Amino acid sequence: MRIIRYVKEGSTQLAAVNDQEQIFTLPQGDFLALIHEADALGTTPLALVLKTIEGSEALADQIEQLQLLVPIEAPEVWAAGVTYERSRDARNYEATEGRLDASTFYDKVYDAVRPEIFFKSTAARTVGPGGEVQLRSDSVWQVPEPELGLVLNAKGNIVGYTIGNDMSCRDIEGENPLYLPQAKVWKRSCSLGPAIRLAETVEDPYNLQITSLIYRDGEKAVEGTASTGQLKRKLEELTEYLIRDNELFEGTVLLTGTCIVPPNEFTLAHGDRIEIEISGIGTLVNHVVSAGR
Numbered sequence: 001m002r003i004i005r006y007v008k009e010g011s012t013q014l015a016a017v018n019d020q021e022q023i024f025t026l027p028q029g030d031f032l033a034l035i036h037e038a039d040a041l042g043t044t045p046l047a048l049v050l051k052t053i054e055g056s057e058a059l060a061d062q063i064e065q066l067q068l069l070v071p072i073e074a075p076e077v078w079a080a081g082v083t084y085e086r087s088r089d090a091r092n093y094e095a096t097e098g099r100l101d102a103s104t105f106y107d108k109v110y111d112a113v114r115p116e117i118f119f120k121s122t123a124a125r126t127v128g129p130g131g132e133v134q135l136r137s138d139s140v141w142q143v144p145e146p147e148l149g150l151v152l153n154a155k156g157n158i159v160g161y162t163i164g165n166d167m168s169c170r171d172i173e174g175e176n177p178l179y180l181p182q183a184k185v186w187k188r189s190c191s192l193g194p195a196i197r198l199a200e201t202v203e204d205p206y207n208l209q210i211t212s213l214i215y216r217d218g219e220k221a222v223e224g225t226a227s228t229g230q231l232k233r234k235l236e237e238l239t240e241y242l243i244r245d246n247e248l249f250e251g252t253v254l255l256t257g258t259c260i261v262p263p264n265e266f267t268l269a270h271g272d273r274i275e276i277e278i279s280g281i282g283t284l285v286n287h288v289v290s291a292g293r
């Protein structure tokens, strides 16, 4: 069962989407209200949704016909890095221009007990399904990073799974790792959606297929696939470090790192269309625009 938000007659509507792709409107104002209500009733979010939609009629619309919104206005988005071998190798390439002759801090963090976790975005910098992600004006090597996102409650428990795009500037990070915040955080550099899959309905989060497609001028320019089975760390390992001595705001999203990196010669351009699909969650589509648009 997935939860979406969409625009209905100028206001926001919450809805549930079942495995048959039927959509049922929900009375709660947002995803967190649904979680709170389930907690207060001593039931699970899935049980509450099933009870709420019992006997009600599905919308006539298909999900593609709705004007979807970001499924949660996450107060903060954090991200883990170098959690897949592919990411470690890509970071090593950009930091050394392929002239790798010694072990780097990327090799070290990949094997270290402490994972890399960094601050990625705020609600105001994050776009939803169909939205425009923006390029930085001072980078010539930019890529999307397709990632599984964990929707967390204030205790750091995973209450849902979504899709995230950790837009990144490979040249800025490669020049100096201390530039990481600039390589990762700017206006519209993060997207989330299209849905949140209730955590209790995900049988095995280490068995999700991720597919990323980038279209340019209507033609497929880049395609990549991977599985969350390739994740080096456990999800709880990441959430434990995020909450340690931290104040976590309800609805925080933690991106879990990328396992798909486009070929080294590729950089995003204005007009590109990015599609990120994760099995059981959906497809997050975003359009790329130049800085200042």
Ligand code: DO4
Pocket (backbone or CB within 6 Å): 079, 080, 081, 082, 083, 084, 087, 088, 091, 116, 145, 166, 168, 173, 256, 257, 258
């Ligand atoms: O080390 C920098 C960030 C890596 C990252 O964002 C990722 O692995 O997804």
Ligand code: MG
Pocket (backbone or CB within 6 Å): 079, 080, 081, 145, 147, 166, 257, 258
């Ligand atoms: Mg990333």
